Amino acid sequence: AQTVTQSQPEMSVQEAETVTLSCTYDTSESNYYLFWYKQPPSRQMILVIRQEAYKQQNATENRFSVNFQKAAKSFSLKISDSQLGDTAMYFCAFRFRNLIFGKGTKLSVKP
Amino acid sequence: EPEVTQTPSHQVTQMGQEVILRCVPISNHLYFYWYRQILGQKVEFLVSFYNNEISEKSEIFDDQFSVERPDGSNFTLKIRSTKLEDSAMYFCASSSFSQKNEKLFFGSGTQLSVL
Numbered sequence: 001a002q003t004v005t006q007s008q009p010e011m012s013v014q015e016a017e018t019v020t021l022s023c024t025y026d027t028s029e030s031n032y033y034l035f036w037y038k039q040p041p042s043r044q045m046i047l048v049i050r051q052e053a054y055k056q057q058n059a060t061e062n063r064f065s066v067n068f069q070k071a072a073k074s075f076s077l078k079i080s081d082s083q084l085g086d087t088a089m090y091f092c093a094f095r096f097r098n099l100i101f102g103k104g105t106k107l108s109v110k111p
Numbered sequence: 112e113p114e115v116t117q118t119p120s121h122q123v124t125q126m127g128q129e130v131i132l133r134c135v136p137i138s139n140h141l142y143f144y145w146y147r148q149i150l151g152q153k154v155e156f157l158v159s160f161y162n163n164e165i166s167e168k169s170e171i172f173d174d175q176f177s178v179e180r181p182d183g184s185n186f187t188l189k190i191r192s193t194k195l196e197d198s199a200m201y202f203c204a205s206s207s208f209s210q211k212n213e214k215l216f217f218g219s220g221t222q223l224s225v226l
Contacts, residue, residue: 004153009176042219042221043200043219043220044217044220045154045204045215045217046217047214047215050214087224091154093154097167098144098156098159098167098169098217099144099146099156100156101146101153101154101155102153103151103152103153103219104153104154
């Protein structure tokens with residue numbers, strides 16, 4: 001069975017600084033997809049970034065980038081130039097058939 | 112950007128009562144999902160639905176749960192006889208394709224409280 005682990009329940013960062021959120025997963029599959037979702041106080045789940053396991057190049061979306069280490073089954077999210085609007089819960093997710101989520105990391109960006 | 116809409120945002124019910132959670136997926140989407148998140152726990156997959164039938168369901172989705180697309184726009188989750196442990200945030204999601212890299216659009220959730 002696939003599992004997703006986020007070992008940091010809460011993190012904080014100063015505005016304009018960089019923060020990295022950790023995620024590890026366990027699977028015996030070789031072709032799968034990884035996602036980071038953001039859940040602001042509005043409770044909506046918003047896709048931040050996605051990575052295809054067969055691609056070695058790390059995905060980037062503006063200030064968001066990932067460090068995908070397939071052998072280590074690690075998929076961390078780096079947020080550069082943190083903004084107050086980045087304050088949210090961040091969920092790492094794995095998809096082989098259905099989407100499987102980690103427990104989330106609560107990120108607070110402080111002014 | 113188009114949105115998935117869920118109603119109500121918060122529902123309170125008595126144990127043993129039936130509840131129906133409602134969702135309006137994005138209009139041209141074909142695949143629909145329900146997830147739930149018990150407070151402090153992971154977001155868990157419940158069921159996926161395509162072409163008017165369940166395509167996959169988890170162990171959580173037992174005989175107390177059912178889903179329906181009663182018309183061309185709504186997608187509902189029914190819990191027949193609620194238990195205390197059904198208290199959770201329920202998320203509806205939809206996508207246009209079922210491919211593994213396909214983006215799921217999530218609603219804002221319905222917080223179900225069973226007393």
